[in-house]
Amino acid sequence: MKQTLLITILLVCVVFAAGITVGNLWKSESTEISKTLRQSELDTESFLVEQELFESFETNCELAEKRLGTLSEELWKLGKLLGAQDAKEKLGEENYNLLKRKYHLTQIRTYVLEKKLQQDCKSTTNVILFYFKQNDGASEEQGKILDELVKQYPIHVFAIEFQYSKELEFLEDYYGINNAPALVINFENTTKGLTTKDKIIPLLYG
Numbered sequence: 220m221k222q223t224l225l226i227t228i229l230l231v232c233v234v235f236a237a238g239i240t241v242g243n244l245w246k247s248e249s250t251e252i253s254k255t256l257r258q259s260e261l262d263t264e265s266f267l268v269e270q271e272l273f274e275s276f277e278t279n280c281e282l283a284e285k286r287l288g289t290l291s292e293e294l295w296k297l298g299k300l301l302g303a304q305d306a307k308e309k310l311g312e313e314n315y316n317l318l319k320r321k322y323h324l325t326q327i328r329t330y331v332l333e334k335k336l337q338q339d340c341k342s343t344t345n346v347i348l349f350y351f352k353q354n355d356g357a358s359e360e361q362g363k364i365l366d367e368l369v370k371q372y373p374i375h376v377f378a379i380e381f382q383y384s385k386e387l388e389f390l391e392d393y394y395g396i397n398n399a400p401a402l403v404i405n406f407e408n409t410t411k412g413l414t415t416k417d418k419i420i421p422l423l424y425g
Contacts (some may be wrong), residue, residue, distance in 0.1 A: 225419070239419070247330065257390060259348060265378065269278050280336075280339070280340035280341075280342075283373075284340065284342055284344065287332055287333065287336055287345070287375075289319075289373070290329055291329060291333070291375040291376075291377075294322070294325065294326055294329060294372065294377070295375075295376060295378075297322060297340050298322065298326075298378050301315075301318070301319055301322060311365065319380075319383070320383075320384050320386065323379055323380070323384065323386075323387055324386060324387070326377045326378075326379060327377070327379070327387065327390060329377070330346065330348060330377050333346045333375060334346075334406055337405075337406070343373070343424045344373045344374070344375060344424075345372055345373060345374040345375070345404070345423045345424055346374070346375050346377070346404075346405055346406065346407055347365065347374060347375070347376045347377070347402055347403070347405075347419075348379065348390075348394075348402065348403035349361065349362070349365060349376055349377065349378045349401075349402055350379050350380075350381045350391070350396050350399045350400060350401040350402070351378060351379070351380060351381060351398070351400050352380070352381050352399045353380065354364050355399065357399075357400050357412070357413045358399055358400045360413055361400040361402070361413055362378070364414070364415065364416055364419070367416065368416060368419060368420075372420075372423055374423070381396065381398070381399035381401075394409050396409070397411075398411065398412075400412065400413055400414070401416055402419070404419065404422045404423070405423070405424065406423065408422045
C-alpha cells in the first residue's frame with residue numbers, strides 16, 4: 220500500500236509538471252496554449268506508461284511526503300495565478316475554464332493522496348480543504364486567515380471554488396458543503412461560514 224502511494228504521488232508530480240505550466244501560458248500564443256492543454260489530456264496515458272518506470276521504488280514515506288508537499292505548494296501557486304483578475308483575459312475564456320477545471324480536479328486527486336499519506340505514513344502535515352466564492356468578502360477574508368496560518372504551521376491548503384463544476388459536486392455532497400466559505404480540516408472537521416484563527420488552530424496537529 221505504501222509503495223503504491225509513493226508511485227502514485229510521483230506519477231501525479233510528473234503528469235502535473237508536464238501538463239500544466241501556467242507560467243509559460245502567460246507568454247504563449249494561442250496555439251501554444253492549445254498545445255499545452257492537449258498535453259494535459261494525456262494524463263491517463265502518462266499514468267499507464269510511467270507506472271512501469273516507478274515499479275522499482277521501495278517504500279519511503281519521507282520521500283513521498285516531500286514529493287506531495289512540493290506538489291501541494293505548486294498547486295497553491297497555480298491557484299493564485301488562476302485567481303488573478305486578468306487570468307481569463309490572458310488565457311481566453313474557453314482555455315481558462317478548461318484549465319481551471321483540470322486544476323481543481325488535480326487538487327482533489329492530491330487531496331486524496333494526502334489522506335492516503337496520513338493513513339499509511341502517519342503524516343502530521345495539516346490538510347485544509349477551502350471552499351470559496353468569487354467576489355465574496357467572507358471568502359477573501361478566509362483566504363487571508365489561511366495565508367497567515369500557512370506561515371505558522373505545516374499546512375497544505377486546497378482552495379476549491381464552490382459549485383464551480385459538476386465534476387466536483389461529489390466532494391461537496393460528501394462533506395455537506397452547501398455554501399462558502401467553508402473548511403474541511405484534516406479530513407474530519409467541517410466548519411461553515413468565516414472561521415477565525417482561534418477556531419482553526421485547536422483542530423490542527425501539533
